[in-house]
Amino acid sequence: MAPVIDARGLVKRFGGRTVVDGLTIRVEQGQICGFLGPNGSGKTTTIRMLCGLLTPDAGSGTCLGLDIVRDARAIKRQVGYMTQRFSLYEDLSIEENLDFVARLYALPRRREQVAQALDRLGLRGRKDQLAGTLSGGWKQRLALAACILHEPKLLLLDEPTAGVDPKARREFWDEIHGLAAAGMTVLVSTHYMDEAERCHRIAYIAYGRLLAEGTIAEVVERSGLVTWKAEGRGVDEAARALQGRPGVEMVAPFGATLHASGTDAAALEAAIAPWREGRGLSWERIEPTLEDVFIHLMAEARNDAA
Numbered sequence: 001m002a003p004v005i006d007a008r009g010l011v012k013r014f015g016g017r018t019v020v021d022g023l024t025i026r027v028e029q030g031q032i033c034g035f036l037g038p039n040g041s042g043k044t045t046t047i048r049m050l051c052g053l054l055t056p057d058a059g060s061g062t063c064l065g066l067d068i069v070r071d072a073r074a075i076k077r078q079v080g081y082m083t084q085r086f087s088l089y090e091d092l093s094i095e096e097n098l099d100f101v102a103r104l105y106a107l108p109r110r111r112e113q114v115a116q117a118l119d120r121l122g123l124r125g126r127k128d129q130l131a132g133t134l135s136g137g138w139k140q141r142l143a144l145a146a147c148i149l150h151e152p153k154l155l156l157l158d159e160p161t162a163g164v165d166p167k168a169r170r171e172f173w174d175e176i177h178g179l180a181a182a183g184m185t186v187l188v189s190t191h192y193m194d195e196a197e198r199c200h201r202i203a204y205i206a207y208g209r210l211l212a213e214g215t216i217a218e219v220v221e222r223s224g225l226v227t228w229k230a231e232g233r234g235v236d237e238a239a240r241a242l243q244g245r246p247g248v249e250m251v252a253p254f255g256a257t258l259h260a261s262g263t264d265a266a267a268l269e270a271a272i273a274p275w276r277e278g279r280g281l282s283w284e285r286i287e288p289t290l291e292d293v294f295i296h297l298m299a300e301a302r303n304d305a306a
């Protein structure tokens with residue numbers, strides 16, 4: 001089966017500055033692909049090119065089998081795109097907002113589809129509440145209901161849970177998984193590591209370039225990163241002393257522990273050796289976390305750019 005998103009070499013420049021730089025991305029049907037990267041790395045710009053809202057300066061591709069340049073209008077109608085900012089009417093109720101969106105799409109079974117969306121996202125009990133009075137979690141739920149109303153096969157979600165509390169985020173993700181299980185393909189940008197871990201695959205970009213792609217296990221494995229964890233009193237002192245030592249590419253305290261990472265296992269071990277005896281710290285080699293890997297990728301990209 002052809003991938004739902006299949007784009008190669010996408011480039012976008014704004015005023016002479018290249019913000020997406022030869023990006024290639026594929027997402028298969030029914031997959032949840034997490035789109036990660038630092039602020040300003042080009043995620044939103046990429047999403048907007050994929051759904052026909054921005055024309056790439058170079059590169060090509062298809063989305064739902066449609067050409068992202070030639071068929072931009074058709075793509076816009078067939079994807080569900082949830083933007084970073086809440087873009088519904090705050091002075092309309094939940095039901096009125098959904099009805100309005102249904103009219104925009106000229107849905108043939110408008111009332112039925114609005115009713116289904118209310119039930120599906122547990123919004124019926126609040127259907128008469130004004131959108132402006134909803135908490136962040138409920139607003140996002142309403143925004144999701146609005147973007148699945150026209151039954152798209154692809155959802156593009158741009159930081160859908162930014163600023164939402166953990167319980168509401170978890171419920172939102174349960175919903176995303178329910179949709180994917182029913183065949184929906186999802187590309188979702190996020191800065192939350194726990195959300196990245198709920199994706200089937202992830203794509204990590206920095207400076208508009210794809211730096212890593214695959215399952216979490218693949219991305220961690222391919223990074224070649226080695227991580228040691230230390231625990232005990234004095235982790236802050238050790239962290240300060242290890243900073244910048246040969247072999248120590250990153251060191252960061254995590255509460256009462258620290259993580260020290262590098263790609264040269266021998267050099268890293270040599271650097272931490274003086275801290276392994278008589279310092280009240282217990283050390284163990286651990287699997288790098290996704291966050292360790294992303295910080296490493298980011299630092300590498302910065303070095304390359306410099």
Ligand SMILES: Nc1ncnc2c1ncn2[C@@H]1O[C@H](COP(=O)(O)OP(=O)(O)OP(=O)(O)O)[C@@H](O)[C@H]1O
Pocket residue numbers: 014015019037038039040041042043044045046
């Ligand atoms: N219309 C525009 N005109 C000029 N510059 C733009 C425009 N849109 C985006 N940019 C710039 O392009 C870069 C990439 O922005 P983009 O919003 O795609 O990043 P992002 O990865 O989504 O960031 P974040 O995680 O903060 O949402 C940024 O430096 C941004 O300021």
